[in-house]
Every structure is written in structure tokens, then in C-alpha cells.
Amino acid sequence: MNHEFNHQIASGQARLAVKAVGDGDPVVFLHAAVCDSRIWRAQLDAVGASNKAIAYDRRGFGETRSQKEDFSAAADLLAVIDAVGNGAPAILVGCSQGGRVALDTALLRPSHVRALVLIAPAVSGAPEPIHPPDIEGLMARLKDAEQAGDLDRVNAIKAHLWLDGPLQPEGRVSGEARRLFLDMNAIALRSSPVGSNLDVAPAFHRLGEMSAPSLVIWGDLDFPHIQERCRHIATTMPNGSGHMLTGMAHLPSLERPTEITGLLAEFIDGCSDRRA
Secondary structure, three states: OOOEEEEEEEEOOEEEEEEEEOOOOEEEEEOOOOOOHHHHHHHHHHHOOOOEEEEEOOOOOOOOEOOOOOEOHHHHHHHHHHHHOOOOOEEEEEEOHHHHHHHHHHHHOHHHEEEEEEEOOOOOOOOOOOOOHHHHHHHHHHHHHHHHOOHHHHHHHHHHHHHHOOOOOOOOOOHHHHHHHHHHHHHHHOOOOOOOEOOOOOOHHHHHHOOOOEEEEEEOOOOHHHHHHHHHHHHHOOOEEEEEEOOOOOOHHHHOHHHHHHHHHHHHHHHHHHHO
């Protein structure tokens, strides 16, 4: 059985809560903005069997503690890699906003990034979405709940949007996955302001510069604009490939962890073969 080690890594005034499993080449997991590092529980154990699997809570999430200050999310990630990454370039696995941090870091410090797995990634500088009417109505309900300060309602609507999928019935994903989502996002919704992320340089028009092997994954129940963006990323990155998941929305590592773990293992093994 792999041993899990917990670390507190300093970056600016933040103390980043980091979990590391296993030993070997570093694979760093970056969570979405409606979750924390617990979204990767299954993947940490599996990937940590033959690599050093690392996940951490970004500022405003989970167990990380920070003061309000402007910061660089990429610098936070690099602090984690430098502290627990065994001094080797890392494979970055990022979901949604975590994908944006991975892409920003790959542009900023390409020597630190061995490969990328991007699950429904956000991208700085991407075009603003235009939602179909059914989704627009749900987004309007979310805005009303936010303005009313009804955080429980906000959490429920976000679970519908991001876990179920915006065009699916509310409650499509139930059980432990939903309970964990609501717990993780409740912490994020109630966290104190952390300051502004200074990584604002657009990456969307620089995707062609990223030569690291890259796998882009998305679900066919996710927002239409996110699916379109994922296809664009996969075909624009020189060493990119795409994989669409059937019957999944925005958070596949939470919804069907075994399937995501299998895709990750295959990609990571391929990276090792390529380097050998």
C-alpha cells in the first residue's frame, strides 16, 4: 500500500496543503474551481503506485490557508513542484480552472513541464461563451442566488451545471460523488477572499507553442462551448490528442474515477516509453 504524506508548502503568504503518494517521477494534479484536491483521491492512489502523485488545494480551497494578496497561481504550482517533485519535470493533470493553471505554467516554465493532461480545461484568453437558451436560464438562476447570498442554492445549481451537466436532469449524478462535490464547493463558496491571480497573459492564441505531449479529455454532457474549446486545443497543440467521454459532464474524475484513472495510466506509460 502506498503511503500518503501531507505537506504545508509556503508560497507568498499562503500555506498550500499538499498530499503526495508514492515515489518516482512527479505527476501533479490541479483541481477545478468547484472542488479541492479530494477530487483526485482515486487517481492519487493509482498513479502513486509507480510515480510520485501530488495534489494540492489552491488558495481559497480545501485545507490551504492564505492571506488576501495578489498572487501567481503558476508560482504556487512551481513552489509545490520544487518542494516535493524530486527535482524532475512534472506531468500536470488539470481539470477546468486547474487546466488553465497547467497551461499558464507550461508557457511560463516549459522546462518544468514534461507533459499535460487537460480535462475540460479553462484557457486564459479564450472567447467568451454564448449559451443556448436552456443553459442561459440556469445561469440566470445562479446569478440570482449569488446576488441573494443563498450559498446553499448556489451550491445546488453549480452541482447541476458542473456535475450533472447543464442540459441534463438535476440529480443525474448522485451518491458519494454528489456529497463530495457539495462538501468541496461549500468550502470554496465560504472562503475568505484570497486576492487576484496575476497570471492574466492570454494562452489561447499561444497553444501552438506548447510542444509537450498533451492529452485533452472532455465529456459529451459538458457545456457545448467547453466541448468545442477542447477539440480546438487538442488539434492546435503540436503534440496534442483528444478523447471524448460518453455520458459524462465536467468532472469525470469524480463521476467515473476508474475510467479516468485508466486513461491517465495509459498516457503516463506512453510518456515513459517516449522518454526511454
